[in-house]
Amino acid sequence: MRIDILSVLPELLESPFSHSIIQRAINKGLVEIHLHNIRDYSSDQRHHRVDDYAFGGNAGMVMQIEPIFNAIEALTKERQYDEIIYTSPDGEPFSQSIANQLSLKGNVLILCGHYKGIDQRIRDHLITREISIGDYVLTGGELAAAVMTDAIVRLLPGAMNDEQSALTDSFQDHLLAPPVYTRPAEFNGWKVPEILLSGHEKKIAEWQLQKALERTKKLRPDLLSDDNL
Template sequence: MRIDIITCIPEMFTGTVDQSILKRAADKGLAHIHVHNLRDYAINKHNQIDDYAFGGGAGMVLMIEPIDKCISELKAQRDYDEVIYMSPDGELLSQNISNELSLHNNIILLCGHYKGVDERVREYLVTREISIGDYVLTGGELAAAVVADSVIRLIPGVMNDETSALTDSFQDNLVAPPVYTRPAEYKGWKVPEVLTSGHTAKIEDWRFDQAVERTRMKRPDLLGKDSEV
């Protein structure tokens, strides 16, 4: 997989793309992130990439020309499955969306900034818009990093234990059950006996029941009104 990130603040990704899961994926040759500075496609010698909004109003708007030039250059080199604009009013990122994106080969993530992008970018250049929550950030960089991490970790071979991602929260519309590790008792606080029983079927049943109960308590919205769980 290849993820190209277009941003006017590439420094925000310094240290992010070469750490943890993202670095492991790159070292294994399974996924690579390339960050592109939008100012390299500026319209004049002053590196201008933004301008005032037609009709007035506070804030600057990222111009269409630099964005179009960058996306066009990337598309001339390869085909892309999605051109995604990180937007606070896009579809809310979910585990299902991350699962879907992890099956793609090439993705572009466009980071907005200031008051956003010229609307024609959204009308003609992007194929999808994604939000990581109902709040506004200074720019789309942090959101793009979240999407990249949530997607790349799902690629087979990236994680040492490939079954780990399949048991994460939200994979089955349930949050993850409690987990414990050694020692089995600490300050009188004991690990549930079933987990040390060695009885695989009983352990799996316990984990499922705990996941359902925890979901009911913490995220009942995931179960839905018609849920039979």
């Protein structure tokens, strides 16, 4: 898989991709992640400006159409992208289901929003999908791109030491994960549930499902709605 990320502050993304599962996946050749500075595609050779005032007099600056167009055009000449994603607070909510879908793609391009957003014509003509990581506004889309990339890459076969682990994560079956415990079996008088020490796989699986349902009903009942099932 290859993920290209367009940003005005690509250095913000260097650290998240240099550690843990993502770094191991890169080292194994499972994924390529390339960061591109949108300023490199600006026609303003002196200041590399990529923003301007909004038509209509609204407050805030808007990312110009030309540098973004130039950047996307240059990259799409080199390869075909399965998705060109724009990180936007008004995009569709990011979810485990979307992460699953994107992990099956070959080439993905992510455009990080900034300022008051990007010229609408880019969204109308070049973007194939708009995604939000929550109902709040960030300084830029770099953190959103990092979140999405992390969620996608950990699903790639071979990225995790135990591939079954990702299949039991929260949200994979529209349920929160059940409680988990480890050694020692008793600490400070607090005991691990006896069923987990029994070695009876079927009963343990039934207990875990029951606890997952209880946690989901209590904390995220929306996941059990008809729309999600």
